[in-house]
Amino acid sequence: MKPRKIVLFAAAMLACGLFVQPATADAKEITVKMVTRAPDGKMLVFDPMFVKADVGDTVVFEPMDKAGHTSVSVLVPNGVASWTGQPNQKVTVKLTQEGIYLVKCKLHENVGMVGVVQAGKPVNLAQAKAAAAKEEATMLLHKDRFDKLLAMVK
Ligand SMILES: [Cu+2]
Numbered sequence: 001m002k003p004r005k006i007v008l009f010a011a012a013m014l015a016c017g018l019f020v021q022p023a024t025a026d027a028k029e030i031t032v033k034m035v036t037r038a039p040d041g042k043m044l045v046f047d048p049m050f051v052k053a054d055v056g057d058t059v060v061f062e063p064m065d066k067a068g069h070t071s072v073s074v075l076v077p078n079g080v081a082s083w084t085g086q087p088n089q090k091v092t093v094k095l096t097q098e099g100i101y102l103v104k105c106k107l108h109e110n111v112g113m114v115g116v117v118q119a120g121k122p123v124n125l126a127q128a129k130a131a132a133a134k135e136e137a138t139m140l141l142h143k144d145r146f147d148k149l150l151a152m153v154k
Helices: 003-016 024-028 123-135 145-150
Strands: 027-035 044-049 050-053 056-065 072-075 091-094 101-106 114-119
Touching: 027 050, 044 072, 050 091, 072 123, 114 145
Parallel strands: 027 056, 050 114
Antiparallel strands: 027 044, 056 091, 072 101, 101 114
């Protein structure tokens, strides 16, 4: 193709959305509840603690009781802005990049209130494990929770 035709072809593909991840067409909204007591009896947890999603999906961290729960990112894939939710604040995170997102409740992290979101391929798994180990060193309860959740990554 001549250069001009290539440009037109690229413009046409852009117009068709072909450069966009196919998952965006049926992007899902996934709710993660921040609870003091989960239905299964677990105390001070994200429910669910592990989310497997597609790039383009949105995760909504929703406080279910006024216990000061927060959604704070510990690690995000390259190119993603970290976030710091305020106590009892609903936080919406669009998964714009594939990889592992680690999250914690600032108030209850030390008792194991942490979560893992996987979007697409776990391209930053090694970084996630390193960041998780650093957090676990400061935790008092459920020190292996990040490890268990990261073991669910496929
Ligand atoms: Cu909390």
